[in-house]
Amino acid sequence: MIRAFHRWPGLFALVLVTVLALSGAALSVFPAAERLGAPQAEKGLSVAELATRIQAAYPGVEQIRRGPSGRITAYWFDGGAPGSAVIDPTTGQGVASADPNQIERWLTNLHRSLFLGDGGRIAMAAGAAAMLVLSLSGTALVARRAGGWRHWFTRLRGPLSGRLHVEIARIAVFGLFLSSATALWMTASTFDLLPDRGATPAFPTAVSGEMGVALANLAVLGDTPVAELRELNFPYPGDATDVFTLKTDQGTGYLDQGTGALLNWSDLTGWERVSETIYMLHTGQGAATLGLVLGIMALGVPAMGATGVLVWLAARRGRPRIRGNQPAGQAETILLVGSEGGSTWGFAATLHAALTDAGQSVHVAPMSGFAPARYARAKQIIVLAATYGDGAAPASAKGFLDRLSALDRAPSSAIAVLGFGDRSFSAYCAFARDVAAAAKAKGWPELLPLDTIDRQSPQDFARWGRALGEALGIDLELAHQPVLPTTETLTLISRRDYGAEVQAPTAILRFTLPRATIWRRLTGAGFSRFAAGDLIGIMPEGSPVPRLYSLASARRDGFVEIVVRKHPGGLCSGQLTTLVPGDTVTAFLRRNPGFQPGRSRAPLILIGAGTGIGPLAGFVRGNAQRRPIHLYFGMRHPDSDFFYGEEMPAWQEEGRLARLVTAVSRGARPHYVQDALRGDTAELARLIRDGARVMVCGGRGMAAGVADTLAEILAPTGLTPAVLKAEGRYVEDVY
Amino acid sequence: MKSLLAALALTTALTIPGIATARPVALTTTLNNYGGDGAYLALYVTDADGAYAGSLWMAGGKSKYYEHLTDWYRATGGDPAQINGITGASVGAGRTLEITLDLADALFDAGYTLHIDAAVENMRDSPNEVAVPLTSEGADNPVGGRRYVASFGYSM
Numbered sequence: 102m103i104r105a106f107h108r109w110p111g112l113f114a115l116v117l118v119t120v121l122a123l124s125g126a127a128l129s130v131f132p133a134a135e136r137l138g139a140p141q142a143e144k145g146l147s148v149a150e151l152a153t154r155i156q157a158a159y160p161g162v163e164q165i166r167r168g169p170s171g172r173i174t175a176y177w178f179d180g181g182a183p184g185s186a187v188i189d190p191t192t193g194q195g196v197a198s199a200d201p202n203q204i205e206r207w208l209t210n211l212h213r214s215l216f217l218g219d220g221g222r223i224a225m226a227a228g229a230a231a232m233l234v235l236s237l238s239g240t241a242l243v244a245r246r247a248g249g250w251r252h253w254f255t256r257l258r259g260p261l262s263g264r265l266h267v268e269i270a271r272i273a274v275f276g277l278f279l280s281s282a283t284a285l286w287m288t289a290s291t292f293d294l295l296p297d298r299g300a301t302p303a304f305p306t307a308v309s310g311e312m313g314v315a316l317a318n319l320a321v322l323g324d325t326p327v328a329e330l331r332e333l334n335f336p337y338p339g340d341a342t343d344v345f346t347l348k349t350d351q352g353t354g355y356l357d358q359g360t361g362a363l364l365n366w367s368d369l370t371g372w373e374r375v376s377e378t379i380y381m382l383h384t385g386q387g388a389a390t391l392g393l394v395l396g397i398m399a400l401g402v403p404a405m406g407a408t409g410v411l412v413w414l415a416a417r418r419g420r421p422r423i424r425g426n427q428p429a430g431q432a433e434t435i436l437l438v439g440s441e442g443g444s445t446w447g448f449a450a451t452l453h454a455a456l457t458d459a460g461q462s463v464h465v466a467p468m469s470g471f472a473p474a475r476y477a478r479a480k481q482i483i484v485l486a487a488t489y490g491d492g493a494a495p496a497s498a499k500g501f502l503d504r505l506s507a508l509d510r511a512p513s514s515a516i517a518v519l520g521f522g523d524r525s526f527s528a529y530c531a532f533a534r535d536v537a538a539a540a541k542a543k544g545w546p547e548l549l550p551l552d553t554i555d556r557q558s559p560q561d562f563a564r565w566g567r568a569l570g571e572a573l574g575i576d577l578e579l580a581h582q583p584v585l586p587t588t589e590t591l592t593l594i595s596r597r598d599y600g601a602e603v604q605a606p607t608a609i610l611r612f613t614l615p616r617a618t619i620w621r622r623l624t625g626a627g628f629s630r631f632a633a634g635d636l637i638g639i640m641p642e643g644s645p646v647p648r649l650y651s652l653a654s655a656r657r658d659g660f661v662e663i664v665v666r667k668h669p670g671g672l673c674s675g676q677l678t679t680l681v682p683g684d685t686v687t688a689f690l691r692r693n694p695g696f697q698p699g700r701s702r703a704p705l706i707l708i709g710a711g712t713g714i715g716p717l718a719g720f721v722r723g724n725a726q727r728r729p730i731h732l733y734f735g736m737r738h739p740d741s742d743f744f745y746g747e748e749m750p751a752w753q754e755e756g757r758l759a760r761l762v763t764a765v766s767r768g769a770r771p772h773y774v775q776d777a778l779r780g781d782t783a784e785l786a787r788l789i790r791d792g793a794r795v796m797v798c799g800g801r802g803m804a805a806g807v808a809d810t811l812a813e814i815l816a817p818t819g820l821t822p823a824v825l826k827a828e829g830r831y832v833e834d835v836y
Numbered sequence: 837m838k839s840l841l842a843a844l845a846l847t848t849a850l851t852i853p854g855i856a857t858a859r860p861v862a863l864t865t866t867l868n869n870y871g872g873d874g875a876y877l878a879l880y881v882t883d884a885d886g887a888y889a890g891s892l893w894m895a896g897g898k899s900k901y902y903e904h905l906t907d908w909y910r911a912t913g914g915d916p917a918q919i920n921g922i923t924g925a926s927v928g929a930g931r932t933l934e935i936t937l938d939l940a941d942a943l944f945d946a947g948y949t950l951h952i953d954a955a956v957e958n959m960r961d962s963p964n965e966v967a968v969p970l971t972s973e974g975a976d977n978p979v980g981g982r983r984y985v986a987s988f989g990y991s992m
Contacts (some may be wrong), residue, residue, distance in 0.1 A: 164960060176960040183959060183983045201872055201958045210873070218925075219897070293900055301903060304910045334906070337964070346906075 103245070104496050107238040108413060114231030115406050121228050122402030124212035126281065129396025131189065131205045132170060133389040138197075139172035142190035142327040148347070149322035156316060161338075167330040174199045188252025190327060193681070203517065205615040220307030222288060229284035232402075234276040236442050243271050245493060256829030261694065262411035269401040269408075269662040275396030284717065285385035290376050297372035302353055302365040306711060310341050311359025319361040325349055336395035351534035386532065421464045423450055425457060429475045432464035435514070439468040439486035439498030444557060445521050449485050451581040455566065459575045468498035471505070473512040481514050481548050484536055487521040492531030502539055511545035517572070519565055520553040524835055529553070534667070547573055555835075580645045588640060589627055589690045591661055592678045600666070600742040603767060607666040607712060607742060608678050609653070612686070614661060629692050631656050633719025634698075634834065636691040637663060648673040651692065651834055664715035664744055696796065696834045702728055704759075704793040706785065710735030710774050710805050711742070713799030716834060718745045720796070727756040731788065733781075734805070735764045735774030775810040782814045790818050795825060797833045804835040857941040861992050863892070864905050864978070865933040865952065865966075872956040874926030875984050876901055877933065878908035878919075881970070886887030888912065892950070894919040896926040899923040904955035907963040929984075944970050954984045 112836075113832055142151065156162050159177040165188075166174045173188045175195070188193025206213045253271060275444045278531045289295050316322060322333070322345075331691070336343035336358045344364060345356035354366035369377075384393015409783040429435065434456055438449045456463045464476075468484065476482070489495040492500065505511075518540065520533025537551040539551045549572055554561040569574030570577025591612035630653045638647035638781040646694040654662040666676040677686070698705055698720050707727060714734055721730055736742050743763070753760040764777040778785060791793065793813070797804050808822045811831075815821060825831035867875055872955045876896030881889045888911035896902075898914060903909045912918045927933045952966040965981040968974060978989030 184961070201968065203871065206873065206958075291898060292898070293898065298900055299903065301909070301914075303913075334961075 102240045103238050103487040104357045107235060107242055109232040110234045110238075111406070111409050112413065114228050114235075115222070115410070116222065117228035118232050118235070119403050119406055120215070121212065121225060121232065121284075122399040126396040126399040127210050128205065128212060129385055129392045129399070132385040132387075132452070133393055135170040135172055135386075136389040139168070139170050140189040140191070140196060141171045146190060146327045146332060148325040148327055148330050149316050149319055149324050150329050151190055151193070151317045151330075152322060154190070155188055156193075158193040163335050165325065165330070165333045167332075169381065170389065171328075173327070183415065186647070198726060219292075220684040222291065226285060226288040229281045229288070230350040232277055233285065234283035236274050236281060237439065238290075240274055240442070241269050242277075243267055243274075245489065246823075252827075255727070255827070261692075262408040264694070266348060266405055266408040266412060269405050273398040273401035273405070276395045277383060277402070279283045280395055280399065281808075283379045286376070286379045290710075295372065295376065297370070297539040298364040299353070299373055300370050302355065302367040305344060305355050305357075305364040309357050309359035310343060310366065311357075312336075312341055314359055314361045315358075319356055321347065321354070321356055321361075321363050343815065351462050360552055417520065423453055426453070427462045427464045429464045429466065429472070430477045432462045432476070433478060433480045434461050434463045435476050435479045435482045436463055437468045437482065437484045437501075438465065439484070439495045439501065439536075441487055441489045441495035441497075445485050445487045445495075447520055448521070448554070448557075448581055451562075451579055452483070452485070454751065455577055455579050459577060461573075461575075468494075468501040471501050473508065475791055476512065476514065477804065479512070479514040482512060482516045483548075483569075484516065484518045484533075485521065486518065486530075486533040486536055488530055488532040492528040492535070493530055499533070502535065505536075505539050505543065508543065510535045511540065511543040513546070515546040515548035516540050517549035517569065518551045520551065521557070522553060522555065524555050524727045524833055526779065537544075558649065558699060560648065563628070563646055571618050582645065582647075587627060588687045590685050591628075591688050592597070592685050593682050594660060596680065599744055600737070602741040603737040605666055605711070605737060605742060606678060607744070609662065609664050609744060610677060611654075612661060612682065614656070628661065629656070631661075631690050631692070632697060633723055635693045635695040635715040637661065637674055638689045638691055639677065640689075641676050642670055647689070650835075651693075651696075651716040655719060658719075658722065662715075662719070664712040664718075666712050693834070696798075696832055698728075698794065701794065702726070704729040704731065704788050704791070706731045706788060706795045708774060708795065708797045710764075710797075710799040710803045712744070713797075713803070713834075714744045714799055717796065718748070721752050721758045722748070724757040729759040730757070731757060731760045731762070731793075733762045733774050733777050735766065735777070735799075737765070737767045739765060741764065773806070774799075775806045778807065778810050778814065785811075785814050786818050788817060789820060789825070789830075793830075797831075797835070799833045803834050838928045849891045857991055859941060860936055861939045861990055862934065862936045862952075863988075863990050865927070865988045867927055867929055867931055867933075867984050869930045870956065870959065870984050872929060872959045874928045874956075876905060876926050876955045877965075878902075878905040878951075878953040879935075880908055880951055881943065881954075882911075882949050882951060886949075889948065891918045891922065892937060894923045894935075895933055897923060901955065901957075904961045905953035905963065906961055907951065908953045933969070944972055946970075950990070952981065952985060952988060954981070956984065 124429055152165060155165060155175050159175060159179065161177040161179045162175055163178060164176040168174070173190055174185060175188050176183070185199040187197040187199050188194065189196045210216050213225055215224060217224070244250050244253065247253060249684065290297055309432060325347070329351065331350065332348040334346040336345060344358055347354050347356060352366060352368040355364040356362070357364055381387040382391065385395065420628070436449055436453060437444055440446050452608045453463050453465050468486065486498060487495045518533055518537040520530030522530040533551065533553065550566055552565045552567070552568070562581050563579050566577045566579030594611045594613055596611070597609045598606070615628050633652055634647045635652050637652055638649050640647050650663045650665060652661065653664055654660055664675055665677045668674045680686070696716065705720070707720060707730060709717045715730060721732065724730055750760065753761065762777045762781065764772045764774045766773055797807050811822050823832050861873050864878065865877065878894055879892040881892065884888045891912070899914065902914050923933065950968050950969045950970055951964055954962040954965040962983045964981060966979065968979055968988065976989060976991045978987040980987055
């Protein structure tokens with residue numbers, strides 16, 4: 102719901118809000134420039150003294166104004182010709198033209214009315230209202246995504262456009278909220294919707310009738326410091342009934358031109374003061390620094406507009422049309438989808454198509470539309486649930502748990518829950534777990550136990566599909582392509598073989614970089630930009646399902662490298678490990694921003710076993726800035742599967758690798774990487790306490806063992822792997 | 837270019853509804869290129885003693901800015917009834933405001949003076965920008981203003 106309040110005003114008002122933001126940012130420069138450029142009055146200078154100086158220079162002076170920047174302007178008539186100038190208060194002489202800056206005037210009119218008069222003002226006010234709605238709904242979304250207000254500035258993960266959007270938003274939102282709210286107030290004031298009209302004192306009915314008091318004898322002007330002056334109007338020459346009119350920060354009054362007496366005075370009203378403060382906050386006139394800050398924040402709007410549209414397009418593209426969706430009352434299988442960004446809908450579409458091909462009648466609906474009373478012919482209910490942020494329900498699953506708990510009893514048709522998530526989050530598939538637990542608590546019969554899909558893995562999904570097919574008694578082959586990637590052809594340059602002696606044949610495969618078109622290079626698409634730790638999807642011959650491997654090289658290494666172990670009966674690993682130089686593979690790149698060492702200089706603790714060394718070796722190879730890296734590497738036997746063993750000494754010599762600790766599992770005394778960590782307890786605790794980042798790559802069992810070991814090691818420091826994960830200092834890439 | 841049917845102006849005291857001794861008068865105000873936003877203009881008449889007699893036209897729609905038309909505002913207290921039905925848009929720099937009103941014959945050659953107060957955002961307020969006596973001879977004799985008005989004239 103909140104997302105809808107963010108998406109639609111954003112898309113509709115995109116152009117308007119962009120014009121507002123850019124013109125506003127440009128305008129924010131002027132008050133600061135005026136503040137710097139305006140000659141300021143010396144402290145304690147009185148209005149009487151200032152007026153005397155100006156009158157000496159310009160005897161026909163009619164009006165003196167002081168702007169919020171301190172700039173003093175005088176207007177006069179001399180010999181029938183009007184004149185005006187910016188005044189240096191120390192001399193009373195004009196120093197610059199007082200004519201309005203034409204660029205500022207043009208920008209102001211664009212900013213407030215698109216040069217379209219009142220209609221334009223209302224359109225721009227609508228733009229400001231959209232900005233306000235976007236700020237408020239965006240704030241709620243950021244808080245929800247981060248997992249609460251306390252985590253407002255937490256580290257972000259996920260695709261770049263979404264991260265950039267939030268990254269800019271969580272700083273700029275304060276300024277945008279202030280600018281848009283004050284804009285609406287100012288529009289209301291312009292259209293007379295607020296009782297903030299200035300109170301003008303009644304014009305004096307009786308004056309002394311004399312003229313010619315010396316400015317120095319006007320007591321009120323003598324008592325008023327220039328800093329409080331806004332405007333001083335002189336009486337018409339020769340008109341004895343006219344008076345001096347004085348406006349200050351306090352109010353407005355009239356002074357007799359014969360006696361200098363104060364004839365009438367009225368203070369500013371409370372509403373007037375509020376409106377003036379709001380005017381200052383919006384324009385920066387009188388608060389130039391704030392104005393500049395707001396201007397810089399406004400510059401984030403076009404970037405947020407562009408990234409916002411990308412996020413929306415990605416979600417739209419990711420949500421396919423379901424063809425042949427059966428009505429809820431007639432379907433045997435009900436497929437409920439809890440998706441935030443839309444990718445889970447893609448899996449639902451694949452499952453729907455496969456089940457339909459197998460002769461099932463299937464109804465797909467969002468989890469938020471859960472209505473068991475309507476599922477008259479349902480035999481099974483399958484729930485595909487992503488997780489939002491820190492374990493919250495994703496957008497299309499809102500209210501599901503409430504509806505479930507409100508049921509008298511669970512539906513009789515059996516349930517299978519499949520969670521979608523990313524293991525690098527501490528709350529991996531938390532919402533799916535909640536759903537499964539709630540179903541169990543209700544006594545809902547189980548078709549399949551809870552299973553999970555890590556990072557949209559097609560392999561995981563195909564494996565779960567076979568289990569589902571078995572449970573349903575049908576042959577189910579789920580070939581899911583999350584997003585049709587553009588594949589490229591890579592040619593093998595060289596291979597190094599290891600592990601045959603320890604029954605784990607493994608190869609380090611090095612491929613050429615595919616040739617990139619200029620456009621792909623500019624946009625950084627595919628293999629024109631990648632880092633170690635990113636993933637390569639290999640399309641094996643004979644299967645439409647790609648297999649993902651972690652990259653052990655970066656673009657600037659000039660080649661694509663992976664470490665592949667041949668699994669018995671493995672289709673893709675079998676093909677890869679029989680390649681000879683000159684052979685080609687079809688592959689695409691998938692970014693993995695959650696598993697990157699980052700630019701920090703903090704020490705890096707890399708922990709890996711077996712082929713998990715791949716991306717870690719890539720990090721070490723790319724460590725040109727000599728960041729202290731501590732590598733813990735578990736292998737079977739140093740003579741057989743010490744991957745990159747040849748390069749390690751050179752890397753250490755060059756300072757790319759500060760320390761290498763190996764653990765050997767075959768031999769008289771089996772030693773695992775966890776044991777190596779335990780042997781370094783004091784050093785590791787110290788490094789992590791001082792801000793080191795931990796990256797783990799390898800099999801699932803090894804990663805769990807490492808997490809347990811680190812929990813022991815960190816216990817005395819009060820830190821846990823979970824806390825480190827939440828801070829983004831503990832990341833895993835497991836398979 | 838503004839022109840107005842006399843009927844619209846009948847609400848003011850100066851147009852004396854129903855009395856046959858009134859005639860259509862065209863008032864033409866041309867602004868110079870002063871390099872600012874649209875000007876607010878108040879056209880009004882004072883009697884032989886200099887007392888406010890009534891308003892003829894208000895160019896500018898937002899009453900919150902009327903206080904910058906200093907003399908007019910002082911005379912009327914900003915009373916919206918004074919310009920009810922005789923209000924139009926502000927006049928851009930270099931533009932001409934033309935209005936035609938049925939004015940009572942009694943206003944001419946009787947010591948009445950027509951005034952224009954002008955004001956422009958972020959520029960000087962110019963009360964009494966124009967002050968011309970209403971006389972039969974004065975017709976078709978345009979005069980200049982102090983700051984914003986290049987020429988003002990009336991013709992019968």
